[in-house]
Amino acid sequence: MSTLDRWNAKTKPPGSLGKIEWIATRLAAIEQTDHPQATPAVALLFAADHGVHAEGVSPYPQAVTAQMVSNIVHGGAASSVLAKLHGIEHFVIDVGVASEIAPHPRLVNRAIRRSTHNFAVQPAMSEGEFERVLAIGRECINAQAAQARVVLVGEMGIANTSSASAVAAALLGLPAHEITGAGTGLDATGITHKVAVIDAALALHTDRDPRAVLRCLGGFEIVAMCGAYLEASAQRKALLIDGFIATVALLAAARMDPTVLDVCIFSHQSSERGHRAVLNDLSAEPLLSLGMRLGEATGALMAYPLLVQSCTLLAEMATFAEAAVDNRAGSLG
Numbered sequence: 304m305s306t307l308d309r310w311n312a313k314t315k316p317p318g319s320l321g322k323i324e325w326i327a328t329r330l331a332a333i334e335q336t337d338h339p340q341a342t343p344a345v346a347l348l349f350a351a352d353h354g355v356h357a358e359g360v361s362p363y364p365q366a367v368t369a370q371m372v373s374n375i376v377h378g379g380a381a382s383s384v385l386a387k388l389h390g391i392e393h394f395v396i397d398v399g400v401a402s403e404i405a406p407h408p409r410l411v412n413r414a415i416r417r418s419t420h421n422f423a424v425q426p427a428m429s430e431g432e433f434e435r436v437l438a439i440g441r442e443c444i445n446a447q448a449a450q451a452r453v454v455l456v457g458e459m460g461i462a463n464t465s466s467a468s469a470v471a472a473a474l475l476g477l478p479a480h481e482i483t484g485a486g487t488g489l490d491a492t493g494i495t496h497k498v499a500v501i502d503a504a505l506a507l508h509t510d511r512d513p514r515a516v517l518r519c520l521g522g523f524e525i526v527a528m529c530g531a532y533l534e535a536s537a538q539r540k541a542l543l544i545d546g547f548i549a550t551v552a553l554l555a556a557a558r559m560d561p562t563v564l565d566v567c568i569f570s571h572q573s574s575e576r577g578h579r580a581v582l583n584d585l586s587a588e589p590l591l592s593l594g595m596r597l598g599e600a601t602g603a604l605m606a607y608p609l610l611v612q613s614c615t616l617l618a619e620m621a622t623f624a625e626a627a628v629d630n631r632a633g634s635l636g
Contacts, residue, residue, distance in 0.1 A: 440530025457600025
């Protein structure tokens, strides 16, 4: 019996659970089964710093990246609290944080360099660094996420909305002002300056091949996220996509391999300015819209219980036959 037939046999009017029914149906297609499951799940948070921070595009000092990574692995961040609440294993993968971070069981040290270069004056990374960090993202799916059916991918990195905005503008062919938002809290003057920095970088780096865009304008964590998406897709693991930066990484991955979109569920629309434009390009309809713009996979963690509930309802609701309920048209509702 197909997933749709299973839903229609349950004691409810057809389609009455709306998008909740769609979630389990989507997971069934991804997992290639009529009995989908949303567990186990794992959250992978990639962290790195950005050379473009030197241009004054963030109100926070670069040291905050390392401080927040430590906060996450010790359980004090929003993502840590939500992951614990939902029983999701979570790891932070350091792929280029500028400051040293004390070892922790949840911290995976894969840093290839302490921060990217400043993309306002040169490519953010070399071709070798790009390939290496893309491979690290893939490797994390085979290591930290090996047993997971659902993978939540997030990020941490001061100034990474500048990098994500530049990547999105380049790939979508849009001017920076249509994509660039406040990030961690810039005022109007700060946003104007950030737009000018990104516009200048777009004029400097003109190759619009997705790999070149990521190499020249991306961050180590954004490239690693892209690699993780591509490997999860190859293994038919469901991807629960987070907010603006995570979706920009997916946009780049989809330009490299469009089939990655076949395993994606979009968790939420953030309040970051460019997110809707990226979602529209991907024909994506997020599950939630809560005005969030935190990152760290928090939007995906907020949406994750919907996946569990959908699969549980599909598995455990009684059918009309089992409950001896009349299934004639109009008998319910």
